Amino acid sequence: MSIKDLLDGEDRLSTTMGKAFLCERAVMRGKDIHSELGHLDWFRMNLFSITGREFSAEQVRLLNYFWVATSYPDPSIWPNHVASLAGSVRSTVSLSMIAGMAISEASIYGRRPERRALDFFYRASASVDNGNSLEMIISQELESRGIIYGYGRPLAKIDERIPHTLKLVEELGLDNGKHFRMALDIYKHLKSRLGLSMNIAAVNTSLVADIGLTVEEYQQFLTPCFVTGMAPCYIEARDKPEGGFFPVRCESIVSDNPKRRQWS
């Protein structure tokens, strides 16, 4: 980047992504939205907007299930909790949903582990292709980073989503991809050596690696996925008395180091 890029971009944007010719037509990635893409369901349209590619019926069904299977309307889950708080204080629908979505770009769950897990499968796969053993790759990852994202789960021991996902994967014939098989091999290794469990991030991202979404594409695809779980949380809190969502009394703020001082 340089000042030349600013001068070049000041009055002109050349794009292949699209343009709205208002009152006439709209184009996305070289296709007329109304005439050429209007037959798509919204989910396929979303994938096309992110990638510019089309996917098989089986791949779309699997990706759709990722969204369905993360639609947990439980207000103890942090992004949902935010939506519930917003409903309880009568904020707007859009503010509530967007706040929850922003919160889901988290480190110990949500978007960061998913990106890291997918990145690991791509790196591990390339390393295997270069002749390295999976055991060595796992050891190196644990040695250098202390963690392999997708293995171990902070809030529960068994990830109930895995059996349902695997059943669907089998039905769809998507269970023989090399990244997915690698994910299972890594689980067996980590389970026997360190007693670690596999969580849904490892399953999903290995399957996504087989589908071929980049890390960036995967996050864009997943970003709204918690919204379906947030909506009922917002609605219920909104319909209950104002401020009534798990109100906290003063003595429920606990300090290990209480102190009083004078400002003089």
Added chain:
Amino acid sequence: MAKRQVYYSDFWEEEAEDDNPFAAKAAFCHGYDVYGDILEKATWFEYLYLMFKGERPTKTQAALLEKVAIALANPGPREASVRAAMNGGVGGSTHAASLMAALAVGAGQYGGSHEVFITIKLWGECRFDLEKWKSRLTNPNDDVRADIWLPIEHGPGFDPNGVNCPSVTLQTLKALESIRSGGALTWLSENRVQLEAHLGYPLAISGVVAAALYDLGFNDHQATMLYLILRLPGAAAHTIEQREMGWKKFPFYAENIELINDPGPKGIPNIEAFGL
């Protein structure tokens, strides 16, 4: 040659460096040189007042705005907007996400900025007329059309869940009125008990701050923005604290949730074939 697009502002101007049209060598806020004059001579709250109002504040106005900012700076971790932000801190969400959550939740009508928006409008309408206030506090919704904001459910500026007016609210009212008497803050002090008796619940901090912002001459939009901005420091500090404390010390409400229409277990697929 494509059209050069421009943005209009009546309070902000910039002069470009000779070698770079995208870098400012001087910026002016309502005519004052920001980096050559204000930066050296003004306080944060004098500059803030200037930016919103277009003129330098009197010493009293600057002092009142600063005290409002102190009163608002940290609503505490029990308050919804701060709690929302902490949900970002504990999970390692981005810093901006925590503040976005604080803003989104803090925008609400129960103690949030939209309540201040409505209250400032009522100040413009009712001013110092007690009977008008009584009437509008019990009937605050005058537009029945559907809107992104649901009808407010309580008298704006008052806490429908309160018992007596909390000490910190009274301390805030007293402290702010001691800086600027004779206006809305004084009128609120003098009529608080009657208004509380009329509604059946006490004055809230949002009501005190709305009166102070009205005394400072801020309109509904200015007051709402300032209320949103000035409550962020506490959200930020508590977010950082929870990030450092970690999720094991943070409430997880699963065991507090009772599902009334549970359909019961439906079975889990057998996945032995996958070696799991």
